[in-house]
Amino acid sequence: MTTFLLVIIYLAFISLGLPDSLLGVAWPTMQSDYGAPLETAGLLFMTIAGGTIISSLASGRILKRFGTGNVTFVSCLMTAGALLGFHFAPSVIWLVVCAIPLGLGAGAVDSGLNDYVATHYKAHHMSWLHCFWGVGATFGPIIMAQFISGQNSWRDGYFAISGIQFALVVILFFTLPLWNRVTTSNNTLNEEPEATKGTSFNEDAKDIKPLQIKGVKLALISFLFYCGVESTVGLWGSSYLVNVKDIPVAVAAQWVSFYYAGITVGRFITGFITFKISNSTLIRVGQIIALSGAILLILPFPSSLSLVGFIMIGLGLAPIFPCMLHETPTRFGKKHSQKIMGYQMAIAYTGSTFMPPILGLIASHSTIGIFPFCIVVFVAAMLLSSEKLNNLLKKKGLLNRKDASSTAF
Template sequence: MATFFLIIIYLAFISLGLPDSLLGASWPVMQKDLGAPLDMAGWLFMLIAAGTILSSLASGRVISRFGTGKVTLVSCLMTAAALLGYAESASVIWMVLFAIPLGLGAGSVDAGLNNYVAAHYKAHHMSWLHCFWGVGATLGPIIMARFIDGSGSWRDGYLTISAIQFGLVLILFFSLPLWNKVAGIRTAANGMEEEGASNGPAENAAGASASAKPLRIRGVKQGLLSFLLYCGVEATLGLWGSSYLVHVKGASAVFAAQGVSLYYAGITAGRFITGFITFRVSNRLLIRAGQITALAGVVLLCLPLPGGYAVAGFMIVGLGLAPIYPCMLHETPVRFGRENSQTIMGYQMAVAYVGSTLLPPLLGFLASFSSIGIFPVYLGLMAAAMLLFSERLNRVMELRTGGGEIGGQSKVH
């Protein structure tokens, strides 16, 4: 039963990634069709992100009251309905209205699924699940491109993605009874411990009671800053990497686009490989190794070398980033206690979206006063700060548990 249910969660992660890259892929056609200004895509993106941040912050209370299964079902229903609304929108005003449920639905389901997997499954599943998110994010533009190239209708692309989401809603509806059953089975099998992650109760690792305010738990602020900076690095390279290759390295637009696609391929492939490594290496060591690897890739970008070396730097950064996000998510119950993990997971999702929404435009603002040549320096500062806050969090955990791996984590994880 637990294996069958895990397949459903994998499908949910693919579905979660499908809408994330649709707007950018379809906007050149949508803009002309709707007579919208070019920068409206940015405003829609920020509105969706704002909804995601708000629902992530509220997810702890909402899921505590209604349960992960029901919240995931309603969130996916909101997402499917919003995509259907996009397909039928006659003007930008309607798209602005449908952006609200699209963002609200994405935040709750993201926080809920991440916490459920962190609490009930091993670390390799978290890495593979986020790899499958990448599969969904890759398939979204491919599906949209087929319709734009064939019928020229972006509406059919949104309609297709919406139909896939409604299909997932049906699956989630009929699987509602499994959420609590599987959670009970996994909890009993783990002996009330994080599976393979802790030798003692998760609440002891957190050193805080369920009634404690999450932000007052030692280490939470460092953890949130690590998420903020991680998403800042990931999104900044994705948004500005192509411009850096063209304007600084003198590469063609086609070569630059291929270089950025290799960066995302590095993240996806790295997460697939990380899933196997987690059988032998702890989350803590994988996070540290990933951060150091990402910094090495940024250093390569800073060197006065041809564009091909910069693309290699992109791939190294992508491989380095691959284990960081899923491993940090999986550590949440171990670091801060099972009873606090859902609320803190929502905070982490919200801060992550803040980082991916605000830090990339900040580089554009700074570059307007100098040049896009500051791109690798900006990345390097964020990556170094992420490593610093992550190591400070490790120190807090070591002091709490008397040394060793975080939360008494064993090497086999």
């Protein structure tokens, strides 16, 4: 049962990644059909992101009341319905309306599944989980491109992705009883692991709030800068290569795709490495590799080495996000992990939503040449906050307790 449920969770994360990059691929055709301004895509993106942030912040309370299985089912139903709404939307206003449940559904299922895997499974499954998100994010644009190039119909592309989501909704509906059965069948799931009993930050205090737990704010800062780096490199990397390194547009796009491939492949490999190396070590090594790759972009080397820099950044970022998520119950206790996970996801989405536009605004008044310097600053800030948190955990005796929060598989 545990293995079968894990397969369902992997499928859910593929479906979570499918819609994430659809708008960017479809918008040139959508803009022409609606006669909308270019910046309308930014409005839609912000609406989706806003819904995601709100649902992530509320996810702790919702998950505690309704359970991960029910929340995942309803969230995927909302996402599928929203994508179907994009297919039928007669105007931009309806696109904005549909963007709201799309964001709300994505945030809730993301937080819920991350917390469930962090609490119930070992670290390698968290890395592979986010690798499967990369699979979905990769195939979404491919599916959309097939419909746009073949029939010039972005609506059919959204309809196809919606159909995949509805298929998952049906699977989730018939497997709802499995979630509670798997949880209760493991006798240790309802107990705090021995490695973390009595050692987390005042988690048993009756009146303490998650944000009052020592170290939580440092963890949130790490998530903010991580997603700021990941999304900023993806958004502005090509522009930097074209305008500063004089790389042809098509080649620059390919090089940025290698950056995403580095993240996806790196997470797959990380899943095996976690059997031997602790999450905290993988986070530190990943940050150092990403920082080295960003510095490589600054140094006056031949332009061809910029590809190496982008791949290094991608490979460095690969283990950081899933390992930080998996550490949440160990760092702060299972009692507060759902709420803290929601806060972390909300801050992560905040970083990916606002930090790339801020860099773009600064670059528009100066030069895109500031791109690698900003990446270095972002990674350095993430590394600094992460190391401060490690020192705090070390004092509390929680550092390097490998997979202490995992009780299954």
